[in-house]
Amino acid sequence: MLSNFDIGIDLGTANILVYSKNKGIALNEPSVVAIDTDTKNVVAVGLEAKEMIGKTPEKVVTIRPLKDGVIADFDVTTDMLKHVMRKATKKMGYGFRKPNVVVCIPSGSTSVERRAIQDAVRNAGAKKISLIEEPVAAAIGAGMPVDEPVANVVVDIGGGNTEVAIISFGGVVACHSIKVGGDRLDDDIIQFVRKEYNVLIGERTAERIKMEIGYALVDHEERFMDIRGRDLVSGLPKTINLSSYQVQNALKEALLHILEAIRATLEDCPAELSGDIVDRGVILTGGGSLLNGMEEWLSKEIVVPVQLSSDPLECVVIGTGKALQYMSKLQAAIR
Ligand code: ADP
Ligand code: MG
Numbered sequence: 001m002l003s004n005f006d007i008g009i010d011l012g013t014a015n016i017l018v019y020s021k022n023k024g025i026a027l028n029e030p031s032v033v034a035i036d037t038d039t040k041n042v043v044a045v046g047l048e049a050k051e052m053i054g055k056t057p058e059k060v061v062t063i064r065p066l067k068d069g070v071i072a073d074f075d076v077t078t079d080m081l082k083h084v085m086r087k088a089t090k091k092m093g094y095g096f097r098k099p100n101v102v103v104c105i106p107s108g109s110t111s112v113e114r115r116a117i118q119d120a121v122r123n124a125g126a127k128k129i130s131l132i133e134e135p136v137a138a139a140i141g142a143g144m145p146v147d148e149p150v151a152n153v154v155v156d157i158g159g160g161n162t163e164v165a166i167i168s169f170g171g172v173v174a175c176h177s178i179k180v181g182g183d184r185l186d187d188d189i190i191q192f193v194r195k196e197y198n199v200l201i202g203e204r205t206a207e208r209i210k211m212e213i214g215y216a217l218v219d220h221e222e223r224f225m226d227i228r229g230r231d232l233v234s235g236l237p238k239t240i241n242l243s244s245y246q247v248q249n250a251l252k253e254a255l256l257h258i259l260e261a262i263r264a265t266l267e268d269c270p271a272e273l274s275g276d277i278v279d280r281g282v283i284l285t286g287g288g289s290l291l292n293g294m295e296e297w298l299s300k301e302i303v304v305p306v307q308l309s310s311d312p313l314e315c316v317v318i319g320t321g322k323a324l325q326y327m328s329k330l331q332a333a334i335r
Contacts, residue, residue: 005130006099007088008320009081010137011117013066014159014182014287016046016080017314018088019321025314026088031159033080034062045083054202068179069106069161070113074120081124098127104134104320107163108177132323133172134316135165138285141319142309146170151273151280155262155298156316157288159183162258164265166273174268176261182288184254185210192250193229197240201229211290213244216255216297220244251291259301266302281305285315 007026008019018027029046036043037059044052053062065076089099103121105114114131121129135154136146144152144167152167158181165175186206193201201209205227213223223244231238262282269277281304284295289312299306309315 005102005128005324006094007085007092007101008137008317008324009084009101009103009121010134010317010320011066011077011081011103011121012158012316013064013069013161015313016084017317018084019317019324020088020092021321021324023092024321025317026091027084028314028317029084031066031080032062032064033076034060035076037061042079042083045080050204053204067160069158069163069177069181070109071116071120074116078120078123081120085124085126098125100128100130101126102130102132102320102324104132104137104316106134106161106177107165107172107175108161132320133165135163135172135175136167136170137319137323138163138309138316139165139167139283139319140322141311141315141317142283142285144283151269151276153266153277153280153282155258155282155284155286155289157181157258157284157286157291157294159287162261162286162288164261166265166269166277168273173270173273174265176265176268178257178261180254180257180261181286182207182210185214185251185288185291188250188254189214189247192246193227193240193242194232196246197229197238198232199229199238199240200232201227205229209242209247210251213242213247214251214291215244215248216291216293217248217252218293218297218300220293255297259298262298262302266304277304281307283307283309285309285312287313 010017016031020026030050032049034044034049034052065073071077138156139146139152139154146167147170149169156163161181163177166173189206213225228239295308
């Protein structure tokens, strides 16, 4: 009965991805929408809209409709889904037939938040909708044997949130979700540069700094980067030279929050499954896990093996897609 799902959607706070049974990843775009404030029309969606962030004329605003892992702007989320589903189904040659959709939901979301996701997907033109817990999808995508009675630990560090979950026998047995992810790291870099240099930088610049010279709390060879922003005193453009150790210091507090969530989840693990964790370790997924030194830092801190999944940014959608195929085994995680 569940074999006739067409597409899987990972509706992330930073990126939205669509997986189809026959095409694999059919679409992968930033979760950003540009809107004309006069007409309320959508000007651009995805990559095109992300490139406009911080650079739009007055009457165009760029919106990230999902925040902290949940829908912050329902109408814009629906518009984005509409656009994305139309583009993906067109690519797949479905024409105008309404697709049946599997969409993942954060484990930490409330029933109201889940309902909002379901409604947005329905309003965007889906026929049948099924929900899957995001950490379960991430674990399936990372190739873990989630339907076996062993502890599969997955840490998914996204844009707006981090979810840590222990999955066994197709269901979540323990989980912690915090509203700290890659966005918070970007914010902390912006705040640091502002306080230290009185210079304002944009969120795109902050993200670039994080990716290039941001490190988890590990020793490393110091690196530097020239960055440009606006001097808050003179109002003029200014270039400053940042060190990777300065950036690391700015990221410290948020990284410790993530570590704390992992520790708390491991402490909640049923005793019977604790032994598995020592043997099998923890898998990292989500774009935030690509921060330099993340794997090394976490292995040192939690003293169990930590491994970065092979496609951290695609794990969840790949898992959603695989779930299309063997959903009957996963009833516990699907509703
Ligand atoms: P979501 O599921 O919330 O959409 P993703 O799993 O797509 O999130 O991850 C997006 C986050 O990953 C963003 O905050 C982005 O800045 C971060 N990210 C992507 N690549 C890297 C990298 N190489 N280093 C550090 N952070 C990264
Ligand atoms: Mg995600």
